[in-house]
Amino acid sequence: MIKKIVFVLVSLFMLSNSYAQGKHVFSLGKNDFLLDGKPFRIISGEMHPGRIPKEYWRHRIQMTKAMGCNTIALYVFWNHHETEPGKFDFTSENRNIGDFLKICEEEKMWVLLRPGPYVCGEWDFGGLPSYLLKTPDIKLRCMDSTYLSAVKRYVSRLSAVVKSHLVTNGGNILMVQIENEYGSFGNDRTYLETLHGYWTSNGINTPFYTADGPTPYMLEAGSLPGMAVGLDSGGDPRDFNLAAKTNPGVPVFSSETYPGWLTHWGEKWAKPDTTSLLKEIKFLLDSSHSFNFYVIHGGTNFGFTAGANSFSATQYQPDITSYDYDAPINEQGRATPKYYALRNLISKYIKDVPAIPAPIPAMNIPEIRMQTYSSLWSNLPAPVKSAQPKPFEYYGQNQGMMVYKTKLIGHKSGKLTITEPHDYALIFLNGKFIDTIFRDRGKWTVNLPKTDVANPELEILVEGMGHINFAQFMIDRKGITDRVTLNGMTLMNWEIYPLPFNEKYVTQIKSSAVDTARRGTFFQGSFNLPQTADTYIDMSQYKKGMVWVNGHNLGRYWYVGPQQRLYCPASWLKKGENKVVVFDLLENQAKNIIGKETME
Missing domain, CATH: 2.60.120.260 (Galactose-binding domain-like)
Structure with missing residues (x-):
C-alpha cells in the first residue's frame, strides 16, 4: 500500500513537470506547491541574464531544460539597470529582462524571479547601485529613508517590466523572492514587510518566498509568515523540519542547491565533489522536494561587475572575472561531466527530457x-581639488581608477600609510614607481625614500576591484576612503583625477x-x-x-x-x-x- 501511494505521488510530480500553455493558478499548499490545484515540483536551474550575452540566452535556457529542469531562476541586478539615479535601462544588450522572460516562455519554462533589491550573487555590491554610497551616512537593507526611496523607485520600474509575465496574468513567473538571505545580515521584519508592500502595490500578486541558510536564527530573522521558505541550501530532512517548525503551513524548498562554488583571486579553482552533490539531489528527488541549482550556468562577470567577500574589517577577497562556478553548464555554454551525471539522475524521475542542444563553436x-600605445599619465582629466582624499562614489564613479596627487611639506620621507586603500594602490614619488599596496589583511604602509627635491610630489593610483557583496562590510567605498599620513602627519591639499575606465574614456585615449x-x-x-x-x-x-x-x-x-x-x-x-x-x-x-x- 505504501509503495502504491509513493508511486501515485511521484507520478503526479512527473506529470506536473510539463509546461502547458494558457493561464494557470500557482499557489502555496500547506506542504506542497500547487499548480492548478495539483502538487507541483519545481526543478529549477539558475542563470543570470546580466552575465550572459543576449545572443546566447535561448541556448542556455535550452541546455537547462535538457538537464531535466522545468524552471529558470534568475537574479535581476538593480545596478545593471540603474547606474545613475532615475536613469533606467531595461532594453539594451543583456539588460532586456522582458525579452529573457519571453524566451523562457517560448521554451516552455517556468520562472522564479529574484529581483532583490539586494541579491548578493558575487556581483558588484550585491546588485545595489553604488550611487547610494555618495550619501555619507547611508544605511543599507533597512528602513533608512534614503535607501528606501531608491528601492521604491526601482521596484516601480521593474514591476512595469515583469508584470505581464506573472502567472496570474497568463505568464510564466511562479514566485517572486523578497530580498535575499536577509537572516544572514539583519533582523528587521518591518523592512521585509515594507518590500513586500512595494511589490504588491505595483501589481506583483504572485506568491512570494524568502531564502536563508538552514539555521534557526537566519530563518527566524529572514522569513515572513505566509511566504514559502527557501533554504540555501536544503540538503537533508533536518533542514526541512527546521524550516517547517520556524514558519509552519507553507512549502519549503531548496532555493540554492550548489553544484559548484565561487573562486577568488589567488585561490585554486573551486571544484566541489560531484558524488556528494548527486547524493543530495537523489535525496531531494526521492523526497519530492522542489529545488533550484545555484547555478546551473554561471556566465561571466564582464567589465566591473565582479563583487568581493569580506568577513572581517581588514579582509578583502575579490572575485575573479569568470563566473564558471564549476557549474554543470560551463562558462562557454558546454555540458560538463557533472551535467551528464545530473541529467542521467534526473531522467530517472522526469519523463521526456529533451535532447541536448548542439554546443556553441569555439576557436583558437x-x-x-x-x-605599446599610451600611458594613463598622459590621459588624465582636469583635477578636482580637495582638502582630503575622497572615494570614487563622491565623484559619481563606480570603479575604474583614480589618481590622488599632493606635494609633501614637512615630512618628505618615511612611513606612508593609506587608511584605507580600496582596493589596489600604486605609489609614485616624483614620477617614480615606489611600491604597491593591496587592501587585504590591513598592510597599508610603505616606505618613501629620501629625495633631493624640495617639495616631492606624491601620486597614488588606486584601482577599485569590486564592491563587497555579502555580510556586514557592504559599506565599501572605493579609492582612498579616509586619509593618507606620512610618519603620522595627515597629508592635505590633494588634486584628484577620476578615471572611470568606461567605454567613453577608453575610446578617447590618445597615443x-x-x-x-x-x-x-x-x-x-x-x-x-x-x-x-x-x-x-x-x-x-x-x-x-x-x-x-x-x-x-x-x-x-x-x-x-x-x-x-x-x-x-x-x-x-x-x-x-x-x-x-x-x-x-x-x-x-x-x-x-x-x-x-x-x-x-
Missing part, C-alpha cells in the same frame, strides 16, 4: 601582435610615449578573422589589468591567478578586422596575446 586565434619609470600602460593590437566563434583571450604574459575587444570590456586579469584567460563571445567579434586594447597596471613592455578554445 593565432598570435596577436600588440604594441603617447610611455615613461618606463612609471606604471599604467595601454597596449593595442588588431587581428583579422575569416569567421567568428567564441574564444578565450590568454593574458598569461601580462600582469594585472583589463581587456577590451571591439570596445567590449572582457573583465580583469591578474597574475596571481587562477584565471589567465578571459572569455570573449563570438557576438563581440566580427569577420575582418578586430581591435583589442589592454591596460596593465604593472607591465610596460608589449607582449603578444592569443585566443584559446577553452579556459584551461
Whole structure:
C-alpha cells in the first residue's frame, strides 16, 4: 500500500513537470506547491541574464531544460539597470529582462524571479547601485529613508517590466523572492514587510518566498509568515523540519542547491565533489522536494561587475572575472561531466527530457601582435581639488581608477600609510614607481625614500576591484576612503583625477610615449578573422589589468591567478578586422596575446 501511494505521488510530480500553455493558478499548499490545484515540483536551474550575452540566452535556457529542469531562476541586478539615479535601462544588450522572460516562455519554462533589491550573487555590491554610497551616512537593507526611496523607485520600474509575465496574468513567473538571505545580515521584519508592500502595490500578486541558510536564527530573522521558505541550501530532512517548525503551513524548498562554488583571486579553482552533490539531489528527488541549482550556468562577470567577500574589517577577497562556478553548464555554454551525471539522475524521475542542444563553436586565434600605445599619465582629466582624499562614489564613479596627487611639506620621507586603500594602490614619488599596496589583511604602509627635491610630489593610483557583496562590510567605498599620513602627519591639499575606465574614456585615449619609470600602460593590437566563434583571450604574459575587444570590456586579469584567460563571445567579434586594447597596471613592455578554445 505504501509503495502504491509513493508511486501515485511521484507520478503526479512527473506529470506536473510539463509546461502547458494558457493561464494557470500557482499557489502555496500547506506542504506542497500547487499548480492548478495539483502538487507541483519545481526543478529549477539558475542563470543570470546580466552575465550572459543576449545572443546566447535561448541556448542556455535550452541546455537547462535538457538537464531535466522545468524552471529558470534568475537574479535581476538593480545596478545593471540603474547606474545613475532615475536613469533606467531595461532594453539594451543583456539588460532586456522582458525579452529573457519571453524566451523562457517560448521554451516552455517556468520562472522564479529574484529581483532583490539586494541579491548578493558575487556581483558588484550585491546588485545595489553604488550611487547610494555618495550619501555619507547611508544605511543599507533597512528602513533608512534614503535607501528606501531608491528601492521604491526601482521596484516601480521593474514591476512595469515583469508584470505581464506573472502567472496570474497568463505568464510564466511562479514566485517572486523578497530580498535575499536577509537572516544572514539583519533582523528587521518591518523592512521585509515594507518590500513586500512595494511589490504588491505595483501589481506583483504572485506568491512570494524568502531564502536563508538552514539555521534557526537566519530563518527566524529572514522569513515572513505566509511566504514559502527557501533554504540555501536544503540538503537533508533536518533542514526541512527546521524550516517547517520556524514558519509552519507553507512549502519549503531548496532555493540554492550548489553544484559548484565561487573562486577568488589567488585561490585554486573551486571544484566541489560531484558524488556528494548527486547524493543530495537523489535525496531531494526521492523526497519530492522542489529545488533550484545555484547555478546551473554561471556566465561571466564582464567589465566591473565582479563583487568581493569580506568577513572581517581588514579582509578583502575579490572575485575573479569568470563566473564558471564549476557549474554543470560551463562558462562557454558546454555540458560538463557533472551535467551528464545530473541529467542521467534526473531522467530517472522526469519523463521526456529533451535532447541536448548542439554546443556553441569555439576557436583558437593565432598570435596577436600588440604594441605599446599610451600611458594613463598622459590621459588624465582636469583635477578636482580637495582638502582630503575622497572615494570614487563622491565623484559619481563606480570603479575604474583614480589618481590622488599632493606635494609633501614637512615630512618628505618615511612611513606612508593609506587608511584605507580600496582596493589596489600604486605609489609614485616624483614620477617614480615606489611600491604597491593591496587592501587585504590591513598592510597599508610603505616606505618613501629620501629625495633631493624640495617639495616631492606624491601620486597614488588606486584601482577599485569590486564592491563587497555579502555580510556586514557592504559599506565599501572605493579609492582612498579616509586619509593618507606620512610618519603620522595627515597629508592635505590633494588634486584628484577620476578615471572611470568606461567605454567613453577608453575610446578617447590618445597615443603617447610611455615613461618606463612609471606604471599604467595601454597596449593595442588588431587581428583579422575569416569567421567568428567564441574564444578565450590568454593574458598569461601580462600582469594585472583589463581587456577590451571591439570596445567590449572582457573583465580583469591578474597574475596571481587562477584565471589567465578571459572569455570573449563570438557576438563581440566580427569577420575582418578586430581591435583589442589592454591596460596593465604593472607591465610596460608589449607582449603578444592569443585566443584559446577553452579556459584551461
